[in-house]
Amino acid sequence: MPQLTLLSDAGALSAAALNASPGYAKPEAALRSRVAYAAAHVVPQTWADNTPGRPAEVDWDATLDFRRSVYSWGLGVADAMDTAQRNMGLDADATRELIARSAQVAREEGGSVVVGVNTDHVDDEHISVDQVIDAYKEQLHFTEEQGAGPVLMASRHLARAAASADDYRRVYREVLSAATTPVVLHWLGTAFDPVLEGYFGSPDWREAADVLLEIIGENTDKIAGVKMSLLDAASEVSVRERLPESVRMFTGDDFNYVGLIGGADVPEAQQPDRNPASSRQHSDALLGAFAAITPVASAAIQALDAGDPARYLEILGPTEQLSRQVFAAPTFYYKTGVAFLSWLNGHQPAFQMVGGLHSARSLPHLSRIVELANASLALEKPELAMIRWHGMLRHNGIDVPGVIA
Numbered sequence: 001m002p003q004l005t006l007l008s009d010a011g012a013l014s015a016a017a018l019n020a021s022p023g024y025a026k027p028e029a030a031l032r033s034r035v036a037y038a039a040a041h042v043v044p045q046t047w048a049d050n051t052p053g054r055p056a057e058v059d060w061d062a063t064l065d066f067r068r069s070v071y072s073w074g075l076g077v078a079d080a081m082d083t084a085q086r087n088m089g090l091d092a093d094a095t096r097e098l099i100a101r102s103a104q105v106a107r108e109e110g111g112s113v114v115v116g117v118n119t120d121h122v123d124d125e126h127i128s129v130d131q132v133i134d135a136y137k138e139q140l141h142f143t144e145e146q147g148a149g150p151v152l153m154a155s156r157h158l159a160r161a162a163a164s165a166d167d168y169r170r171v172y173r174e175v176l177s178a179a180t181t182p183v184v185l186h187w188l189g190t191a192f193d194p195v196l197e198g199y200f201g202s203p204d205w206r207e208a209a210d211v212l213l214e215i216i217g218e219n220t221d222k223i224a225g226v227k228m229s230l231l232d233a234a235s236e237v238s239v240r241e242r243l244p245e246s247v248r249m250f251t252g253d254d255f256n257y258v259g260l261i262g263g264a265d266v267p268e269a270q271q272p273d274r275n276p277a278s279s280r281q282h283s284d285a286l287l288g289a290f291a292a293i294t295p296v297a298s299a300a301i302q303a304l305d306a307g308d309p310a311r312y313l314e315i316l317g318p319t320e321q322l323s324r325q326v327f328a329a330p331t332f333y334y335k336t337g338v339a340f341l342s343w344l345n346g347h348q349p350a351f352q353m354v355g356g357l358h359s360a361r362s363l364p365h366l367s368r369i370v371e372l373a374n375a376s377l378a379l380e381k382p383e384l385a386m387i388r389w390h391g392m393l394r395h396n397g398i399d400v401p402g403v404i405a
Contacts, residue, residue, distance in 0.1 A: 004374060004386055005393060005400045007367040013401070018386050022377040024299040027074040033304040034261055034282070035248065036297060037076040037114060038290035039083040040067055041338045042090060042098065043348040056085075056094040056354040063098070064105050066291075066347045071111035073298035075290060077102065081116040081151065082192060083288040085335055089355025092121035096142065103146040114149035114184060114286075119157045129167050132158045136175045140183075150183040151227065151286075152176075156195045165201025165211045172215045182224035184250065184286070187212060189230040191331040205235045213242050220244050227252045227286045231331070233260060237273040240280045250286035254327045254334070258313070258320050261285050261301075265309040288334060289323040292341045293378045318376035325368050333360040337369050341378070344370070344385040351392070363396060 002018040043066065044050045048057035067077050079102040080086065080095050090098070099115045106113035119127075119135035127135070132155060143150045152175065162168055176183065187208075190197050200208035216223050226243070228236045229252030237260070240249040251260045259271030263282025268274065274281065290297045300316035303309070326337030336357055343351040351358050370389050372378075379385045390400045 002383065002386060003402070004370060005390060006371050007364050007393065007398065009364045013398070015401070016371060016374060018382050019374050019377060019379070021380065021382055022296075022299075024295045026072055027298060027302055031074045031298070031301045031305060033265075034301050035076070035250075035284040036290060036301055037078040037112070037250070037286040038070045038294055038297070039078040039081050039286060039288040040070060040291050041335060041342065042084045042094075042354060043339075043342070044352050044354045046350040046352050050352055050354055051356050052089070054355070055091050056089060058094055058098070058354070059348070060101060062348045064101060066342065067102060067105050067111075068109055069347065070291070070294050071106070071109040073294050074301070075294060075298060076112035076114070077106065078151065078286050079113055079115045079148070081153065081186075082188065082332075083291060083335060083338060084116075085354050085357065086116055086118060086153070087120055087156065087193070088332065088335065089353070089357060095121070099143060099148060100146050103148040107147065112149070114151050115143055115146075116153045116186075117143050117150045117183070118153040119155045122157060125157075126160055127157050129158075129161050129171060132161055133171055133174050136171070137178050140175060140179060144180055149181065149224070150179065151186050152183050153186045154188040154193070154196050154199050156193070159196050159199055162201065168200050168211055169215060173218065176215075176219045176222040179222050182222055184224055185212070185216070185226045186252070187226065187228050187230065188252075189232075191231050191329070192229060193332060205230060205232065206238075209235065209239050213239065216244065216247055220246060223247050225250050225284070229253065231255045231327075233271070234273045236260060236283065237271075237275070240283060241275060241278045243280065245279070249280065249283045251283035252286055254287060254289045254323045255320070257285060257287060257289065257323070258316050261316075262304075262309065262312060265304055266313055270313065288338060289319070289326065292326060292338045293319050293322070293376075295380060296376070296378050319378060322369065322372035322376050322378060325365070325372055328365070333357065336361045337366075340366055340369060341373060344373070344388055345380040346384050351388075363393070363398075366392075
């Protein structure tokens with residue numbers, strides 16, 4: 001049996017048996033029991049100047065082929081969001097082109113796409129609340145013109161400019177009034193972006209949630225859902241229970257998604273914060289983790305569609321430990337793990353990232369990803385993954401037993 005060579009934090013080598021591909025089948029019809037989006041990453045040109053501060057040079061063939069793969073597994077694509085390195089290397093011009101190209105691929109493939117709307121095309125770090133509103137509207141209108149669903153992302157500009165919760169109420173009220181199609185609101189926690197401390201007017205999530213829910217309640221016809229990325233299951237369940245019936249909760253909790261998505265279909269122990277008396281018993285999904293484990297996520301939701309929650313847990317449960325490794329602190333470098341798994345699984349020709357972020361994680365950290373991906377059957381092409389990983393180790397001066405130089 002082929003053996004994976006693994007590297008510990010202390011530099012010691014060990015071996016693990018390489019698991020065979022699980023052979024998950026693509027769905028024959030649309031997924032029914034949950035709405036699920038994979039927040040997709042971008043692939044740069046291998047030969048490009050992918051260094052910090054340089055404009056992104058995207059390998060459009062590889063980037064868009066990855067999205068086609070996501071659609072083939074029945075998931076939607078959430079694009080031009082933090083997984084695509086917004087505010088971490090993906091510049092404004094590349095973002096606009098990504099949105100336009102991704103929306104076109106969605107039309108070609110018959111897939112569902114939502115994309116990030118932000119204020120990050122404005123170069124000045126400090127702008128007024130009025131300028132925040134105008135910047136949001138500019139991206140919103142462009143997104144709507146492309147035919148993509150808007151995700152109103154948390155704005156660093158707004159976090160800096162807002163003097164109180166009233167400023168958040170005003171900004172969202174005015175931006176939502178300009179929307180011609182329902183949007184998804186995104187609440188991104190400080191683990192992902194420390195600049196967003198106190199978003200929605202308070203560092204206390206309970207107070208901030210009250211403001212968010214006020215905004216939603218005043219604009220229900222404009223809001224399709226809310227994506228929560230606080231990495232706190234209790235906060236998500238609390239907000240979910242208070243949402244209007246027409247507004248979906250999309251979990252962005254890459255630490256606790258198994259129970260949050262499973263909801264009432266899985267044992268209560270899998271989601272201890274769930275209120276059995278609530279009418280809102282599960283979250284849908286909009287996850288960076290699902291870009292790393294798309295076939296596994298699809299197979300798990302197919303199991304729910306088939307009325308087999310035990311199989312859902314059997315398939316998806318082991319991936320949560322993998323996701324926790326990918327999203328380990330500093331969490332905002334999780335994109336490195338997503339791109340690494342994309343490379344291992346054959347979706348891109350090289351382990352390269354915009355802005356040089358492929359260097360943001362250590363070899364032992366990546367080794368643990370390999371180990372957990374193998375254990376959770378998230379390696380789509382195990383032999384290819386092993387060859388690429390062992391080659392990476394050798395490139396870094398580590399002799400791999402049984403591999404000829």
